[in-house]
């Protein structure tokens with residue numbers, strides 16, 4: 001029987017029962033399984049060994065940079081910390097910033113979600129708004145109050161840019177997405193392509209302009225019940241197909 005493609009999923013450093021841990025919430029892993037992939041949780045340490053990281057990626061068929069309640073360290077994009085920016089994960093920052101160029105060198109399919117989207121932008125020299133709600137003219141993109149079902153429900157439209165990955169995957173110029181983020185793209189990284197924008201103009205999806213493989217990162221959460229949302233569904237189908245071909 002053909003084995004399923006192995007997809008590395010970046011972990012977050014969290015304290016669990018008083019112990020430093022490497023953690024991924026189930027919805028990312030279950031979504032990947034649902035689309036025929038075998039998720040492998042990748043631990044993160046600040047003292048990343050680049051050669052070892054490359055050897056690890058050589059054994060994988062795809063890479064997912066998940067969301068997280070923590071933020072990319074503002075020093076990584078030359079900014080002063082905003083008072084609203086209170087949660088870091090420097091182990092994860094170090095891993096993500098190392099893995100992105102290594103994955104692209106290998107033409108490895110890459111899917112970024114929320115924090116993972118922001119990591120891709122910073123990895124390409126871009127910067128972030130640390131509190132989008134405080135930027136004049138911008139919406140408040142933070143999650144609504146309520147249960148998870150309400151928090152992950154679609155809340156705003158996105159305009160999909162013609163000619164990109166999303167336009168190839170999804171039959172439509174607009175869709176509705178969920179929104180659970182305080183940070184967002186300020187300066188777009190050099191070499192990245194805008195794939196979608198929110199009604200306030202905030203960049204909501206990007207890809208690597210000269211990549212020869214699937215490289216898509218989105219600010220929303222398509223891992224939330226993807227088979228029930230046409231846009232989320234085609235994102236996971238596209239990523240899965242790319243990982244199958246990369247095997």
Ligand SMILES: N[C@@H](CCC(=O)NCCCC(=O)O)C(=O)O
Nearest residue numbers: 067068069070114115181182183
């Ligand atoms: N912390 C960043 C990114 C937001 C993000 O990734 N949220 C994830 C929520 C938990 C989950 O669904 O994994 C920001 O605030 O912009």
